[in-house]
Every structure is written in C-alpha cells, then in structure tokens.
Amino acid sequence: xxxxxxxxxxxxxxxxxxxxxxxxxxxxxxxxxxxxxxxxxxxxxxxxxxxxxxxxxxxxxxxxxxxxxxxxxxxxxxxxxxxxxxxxxxxxxxxxxxxxxxxxxxxxxxxxxxxxxxxxxxxxxxxxxxxxxxxxxxxxxxxxxxxxxxxxxxxxxxxxxxxxxxxxxxxxxxxxxxxxxxxxxxxxxxxxxxxxxxxxxxxxxxxxxxxxxxxxxxxxxxxxxxxxxxxxxxxxxxxxxxxxxxxxxxxxxxxxxxxxxxxxxxxxxxxxxxxxxxxxxxxxxxxxxxxxxxxxxxxxxxxxxxxxxxxxxxxxxxxxxxxxxxxxxxxxxxxxxxxxxxxxxxxxxxx
Amino acid sequence: xxxxxxxxxxxxxxxxxxxxxxxxxxxxxxxxxxxxxxxxxxxxxxxxxxxxxxxxxxxxxxxxxxxxxxxxxxxxxxxxxxxxxxxxxxxxxxxxxxxxxxxxxxxxxxxxxxxxxxxxxxxxxxxxxxxxxxxxxxxxxxxxxxxxxxxxxxxxxxxxxxxxxxxxxxxxxxxxxxxxxxxxxxxxxxxxxxxxxxxxxxxxxxxxxxxxxxxxxxxxxxxxxxxxxxxxxxxxxxxxxxxxxxxxxxxxxxxxxxxxxxxxxxxxxxxxxxxxxxxxxxxxxxxxxxxxxxxxxxxxxxxxxxxxxxxxxxxxxxxxxxxxxxx
Numbered sequence: 001x002x003x004x005x006x007x008x009x010x011x012x013x014x015x016x017x018x019x020x021x022x023x024x025x026x027x028x029x030x031x032x033x034x035x036x037x038x039x040x041x042x043x044x045x046x047x048x049x050x051x052x053x054x055x056x057x058x059x060x061x062x063x064x065x066x067x068x069x070x071x072x073x074x075x076x077x078x079x080x081x082x083x084x085x086x087x088x089x090x091x092x093x094x095x096x097x098x099x100x101x102x103x104x105x106x107x108x109x110x111x112x113x114x115x116x117x118x119x120x121x122x123x124x125x126x127x128x129x130x131x132x133x134x135x136x137x138x139x140x141x142x143x144x145x146x147x148x149x150x151x152x153x154x155x156x157x158x159x160x161x162x163x164x165x166x167x168x169x170x171x172x173x174x175x176x177x178x179x180x181x182x183x184x185x186x187x188x189x190x191x192x193x194x195x196x197x198x199x200x201x202x203x204x205x206x207x208x209x210x211x212x213x214x215x216x217x218x219x220x221x222x223x224x225x226x227x228x229x230x231x232x233x234x235x236x237x238x239x240x241x242x243x244x245x246x247x248x249x250x251x252x253x254x255x256x257x258x259x260x261x262x263x264x265x266x267x268x269x270x271x272x273x274x275x276x277x278x279x280x281x282x283x284x285x286x287x288x289x290x291x292x293x294x295x296x297x298x299x300x301x302x303x304x305x306x307x308x309x310x311x312x313x314x315x316x317x318x319x320x321x322x323x324x325x326x327x328x329x330x331x332x333x334x335x336x337x338x339x340x341x342x343x344x345x346x347x348x349x350x351x
Numbered sequence: 352x353x354x355x356x357x358x359x360x361x362x363x364x365x366x367x368x369x370x371x372x373x374x375x376x377x378x379x380x381x382x383x384x385x386x387x388x389x390x391x392x393x394x395x396x397x398x399x400x401x402x403x404x405x406x407x408x409x410x411x412x413x414x415x416x417x418x419x420x421x422x423x424x425x426x427x428x429x430x431x432x433x434x435x436x437x438x439x440x441x442x443x444x445x446x447x448x449x450x451x452x453x454x455x456x457x458x459x460x461x462x463x464x465x466x467x468x469x470x471x472x473x474x475x476x477x478x479x480x481x482x483x484x485x486x487x488x489x490x491x492x493x494x495x496x497x498x499x500x501x502x503x504x505x506x507x508x509x510x511x512x513x514x515x516x517x518x519x520x521x522x523x524x525x526x527x528x529x530x531x532x533x534x535x536x537x538x539x540x541x542x543x544x545x546x547x548x549x550x551x552x553x554x555x556x557x558x559x560x561x562x563x564x565x566x567x568x569x570x571x572x573x574x575x576x577x578x579x580x581x582x583x584x585x586x587x588x589x590x591x592x593x594x595x596x597x598x599x600x601x602x603x604x605x606x607x608x609x610x611x612x613x614x615x616x617x618x619x620x621x622x623x624x625x626x627x628x629x630x631x632x633x634x635x636x637x638x639x640x641x642x643x644x645x646x647x648x649x650x651x652x653x654x655x656x657x658x659x660x661x662x663x664x665x666x667x668x669x670x671x672x673x674x675x676x677x678x
Contacts, residue, residue, distance in 0.1 A: 132663030139656025304490025317478030
C-alpha cells in the first residue's frame, strides 16, 4: 500500500483535509464582511466580539465533544454537563462565584470519571452510556433548579467576565482561547495527542504498543465533562441565569463545529486548532444570522441542513457509495465494490 | 503480540467480571425492591383507574418505541428526532383533517414514513452516523414545521369529521392502547415471519455478513427508519386527536422515553437482539415508574433523572450479560 506512486496523492489529500477547516473559516470571514453590505447593513467589530462570546461558550463544548471523537468515542452527555454546570454555578455560587465554578468543575470531573470508567473498563459503546448520562444530568439539572430558570443575583460577575478586552475579546472568551491553546500545545508537543489519536485510530494496536488505553479514555471523558461544565458555568454567570433544559442546540453546534474541524466519526484524526476554526466559523455564521435579521426557523433550517451536510461529507462510506453508483452505471462489476466495505460504519465499537 | 494482548485482556476480564456482575445484580434487585415497596405504599397506585392511566400513558410512548426498536434491531443505534416527527405529524394531521379523516391519516402516516425513509437512505447508503443524521433531521423538521405553520399551534377545523373515536375509550381503555396492541402484534409478525424482518435482524447482528450475503443494506435501513417514522406518525395522529391541538411542544420527552422503553425491554443498541414485544413491556415499566413518581409528587426533573439512571443501569447490565453469553 505504501508504494511511491500512492504517496503523493495521499499527502495531498491529507493536506486538503487538515487545511479545509481554515479555508472554510476564511470563506466565512469574507461572507461575514460582504453579505451584510449587500443588504445595506454592516458587520462591525462588535459583531466579531459577539461571535467570540458565542465561541467562548459553545466552542468549549465543541472541544469537549471533539476530543472524545478523536479518541473514537462520542460523548452525547456534553450538553447535559453544560446545563448542569450552569445550574450548579448559579445555585452554589451566590456568595462566591469561584466556589460555584469550582463545584461545577468538580461535578464535571466526577461525571466524566464515572462515564469514562464505565466505557473504558467494560468496553461498552459510548453512545448509549452517554445518552443515559445525558438524561441523568438533564434530570439532575431540572431537580436542582426546581424545574425552572434560576437567576444569579451578583450581576457584577457577569459584567466583569464580559467586559471588552482588545476590542474583540472578553475575559470569558480569553478563557476559551486559553483552553484551546493549552490543549493544542499538549496535543502537539506531548505524547497525549499521539496517544489520543492512536486509541481512536486502532485501539487494539495501541493497547499492544503500550498506550495506557483505559487511562487515556477515562481522562478524555473527564476532560470532556470538565470543559462542558466550565462552558456552562461561564455562560450562566454571563447571562446571570441558568435554564433547566439547554435543549439540543448546543449539541448541534458542537457536532457541526467538530465535523467542520475535520474530525471524523471513525476517530483517530483531528486537532484542537481545527476544532477552534470550525467553532469560530459557526459562531460567525450565527452572528451573521442576527446581523441579517434571519428568522429563527430559517437559521434552524440552515443549521440542521449544515449538520446533515457535514455528516454526509464525513460519512465513512461516501466514497465507496459513489464508486458503487458509478460502477453500476458503467457495468456489471458493481457488486464487487460493495462487498468488503469499510468496517468504520459501526462508529464507536471496539477496534 | 496482538494475540498476547488479547489473552491478557481476556484474563483481566474474567477476573473483573463477576464483581461487576454481582454489583449490578444487587443494583437491579434494589431497584425492583424500591419499585415494589413504592407501589405498595403509594396511595392510589393499585387502583383500577390508575392501572388504566398507566396503560393510557404507555400507549403513546409504546407506539413510538415499537418503531425505535426496529431501528435498534437493524444495528443503527437510535433516532433522536422521533419526538419531533411525532409533533410534526400531529400538526399535519390536524391541518389535513379538512380533507377528511381517511385522507388525513393516510397523509400523516405517509409523511412520517417518508421523513424516516429519507434519513434511513442517507444512513444506509453512505454509512452516515444515525445519531447525528437524526439530530440534524430533527432541526430540519422543526424549522420546516415553524415555516409551514407560521410558528403557531395547529387546531382541527370546526366540525372535524369523525375523529372523536381516536380519543375515545373502549371498555374503559383508551383507543390508543388497542392501536399499540395491534401495532405490536403486526410488528412482531413483520420482524419474525417476513423476509424484511429477518434480514433486519441479520443486518443488525452482523453487518459485514449481511453485506457479504448481498442483502439490500440501503433498502433495509431505509425500511427500518420508514417503519419508525410511520409509528411516530401514528402516535402523532392519536396525540393530535387527543389534545385537539398540536405544536412542536408535543414532542416533549417522547424521544427519550421511547429509547428508554426499548432499552429497558432489553434491546441491544448495537443491533440484532431484542424484540418488539419486550419493548412494549419496557414501555409499561417506564410508564409505571413515571406514574409512581407522579403520584408521589416528584417533579419532572426527578422523573427524567430516574429514567436516565434506569437507561444507564440497563445498558451496562445488558452489555455484561451479553458478554457472559458469548463466553
């Protein structure tokens, strides 16, 4: 397979895959600048600031989900932990915001460790486990919040978190940027990045090669829940309120951002920086909707459509399917192409 | 090297398994005990009226759960948009009533089946992830419903033609319960006695074998999701007739309740194992738990919490039991 002839196109494809998130971001930036002008409006620096505010909350959720996807798993519970994080911060942080944040992060750590341990030690599909986890967290959030939105009395916390820094940032979005920088550096310059990709790409081989698979998996899920809790706590202080049910919108954002960032569902590929690019692209898109005054249902249609679209592009059997269709049109040798298809169809199974 | 690693893993498994199993049996037993004690000590739980109420609330969830079981058996995890499909279908049904009850029902079930089949086509043909496709499809359905309805609730036309039977009770039992029974029997027949059903089981059990045997993977997946969409549509018809109005709020917790019912009934998310009959039993369990919590005055939050815990425990238990069976 590693013949010289194959090497070049492969490298080209790899380059295309890794640079695509940033190209899409560049296109988005152009659209962000040009589209409002076409309808007599203008994108201001404040709109960029707003996008980064959105990125501060949902970008972290995207990173949380993305890390589990790189490791070949899927954490559906991120949006549950996001909700619980905000509710805990509001309910326990009335006297001290730091205490509330700390409790939210500790809860995230605990939830992540439990889910990760179940998934790693029992070798069980992470989707049903984290679905149960999501429901549990949703119920817990609603129970703690007495089935209602809870407001946070200390408004100064939010305004200091959201005060403008360097025109387009706030303390809150700088926290998110900082997290992305740390994770990017850790994945690039330590074993961690290689190990996470290894257990996502070929778990059995990485076990044999001495990667502490179980510990890595538990760590990834713990990090995922902590990041989601952090995002939830910060947004709750910013809005001075926590809702009993954040809905599926944060999850839709996160999945779309991660897929835009070039992470595949099969695992083994992806980088934090590209996930950031995907999340910023989506944040700009959502801000664009509000600049253009797009009706909610239209943005809902576009968001849903975009998710389906990136899912199609990221689908493991897309190439196979296209080849089969073409061959079928061409001649009778078609059925051979559809046998032996990629085993990646079962996304989160043990490899 | 790989062989050694495998062997080591097996040994590790063998050692840790009984402890986990014991723990989980204890949890299950404790849970069953809580249920029984709760049932005996809760006032009004063991009354005829309450049993009827449980059956009634089983019906809607059960009908959607029958559909989701077919998806699970086909090896495509679950759908996260069936609640939305139910709501969209309830809205269409009430709107279409002006053309007559038969047309309305047929159109609604057709819409549900088409919505499901479209998602199934995507999932089956290119191996797109079922969960993500259905989440995206849910957002699309919501957007489409708001666009079509202008964002307001849909009410049936005045003097709606003969839909009252859909919300009636026969012999003290809601009509929806009879629909669930008929659907469950028909579903069991479909899955056990027809080629379609058996091929779905095979595909869920071993997708590669199914591919090698040249089973029509795409058609089967589309079919499974179409059945699920149609079931959600039937639930939508009944809910629309029962509430006399419909909006996106109808979706409520149906999606998760239906998944919980199928899981509690013992269907394995990765496919091939489980049955519609067991799902219906699971729906009864879920409805009973909800009813018990409601009677004891627990909030919605606690109800969701308990369902989540039940799902988590059942998923883990089933997984361990299945692994033991393979040994």
